[in-house]
Amino acid sequence: MSRQLGSLVLAAVLMLSTAACSDDTPDEPDPVTSPSSDVSSSTPETSAPPTTEPPTPSVTPASGRKMTQGHLSVRAPQGWRKTPEPSVGEFSEQSEDPNLLSTLFIAELPDLAPGSETDLGDQARSAIKNTHYLRNPEIVEPVALDGVRWYHTSGRIDAAQIEDSFGTITGGFQLRLTLRTLKDAMSPAEREDLLASILATVELDL
Numbered sequence: 001m002s003r004q005l006g007s008l009v010l011a012a013v014l015m016l017s018t019a020a021c022s023d024d025t026p027d028e029p030d031p032v033t034s035p036s037s038d039v040s041s042s043t044p045e046t047s048a049p050p051t052t053e054p055p056t057p058s059v060t061p062a063s064g065r066k067m068t069q070g071h072l073s074v075r076a077p078q079g080w081r082k083t084p085e086p087s088v089g090e091f092s093e094q095s096e097d098p099n100l101l102s103t104l105f106i107a108e109l110p111d112l113a114p115g116s117e118t119d120l121g122d123q124a125r126s127a128i129k130n131t132h133y134l135r136n137p138e139i140v141e142p143v144a145l146d147g148v149r150w151y152h153t154s155g156r157i158d159a160a161q162i163e164d165s166f167g168t169i170t171g172g173f174q175l176r177l178t179l180r181t182l183k184d185a186m187s188p189a190e191r192e193d194l195l196a197s198i199l200a201t202v203e204l205d206l
Helices: 002-016 035-046 120-131 188-199
Strands: 066-069 072-075 081-083 092-097 102-110 138-145 148-156 161-170 173-182
Touching: 066 092, 066 102, 072 102, 072 173, 120 138, 120 148, 120 161, 138 161, 161 188, 173 188
Parallel strands: none
Antiparallel strands: 066 072, 081 092, 092 102, 102 173, 138 148, 148 161, 161 173
16 A cells, blocks of 8 residues: 555646678598698688677667656756756656757656555556656566666557656666657657667666
């Protein structure tokens, strides 16, 4: 019951606001040649060339204003400005881009049931239920942010907005990070880049 109460408080705050072989047949071994020398001479012909992994695309971290709520901090994109928190300011902080009509929200609440195990999937389902979306986002694969696993919900939440929300319980606290963007304000690739730049700056001080 206490866990649900914490989720309800956080939800209320939120509401108001991815061996080659040679083609040449080896010569018959010379009767006077030792087996070891024959293996050594054939090694260059039968060894496969080393493989090279494709480079991983780099993410440029967001470099705007630093947002801090309790033990959680993150940087907003350049040019985003601080806006009033949706409700209880001591639990949350919010920034927005007035041109894109996008918002970045972070929150921290005390864990009201410390020591009890809560599955990330259960946390995600509880967050969706208690936020009362007009259209529920999907629960997708969890992510690791600053060494801690977070649930991830993503998708349309009404006719105009797309939300990516992340949450976890760690160190005695419930943490939440949410990015909302307009559906038609940017392409899916642009939205992914924006989200990746923000997540690259997440820091926990626990």
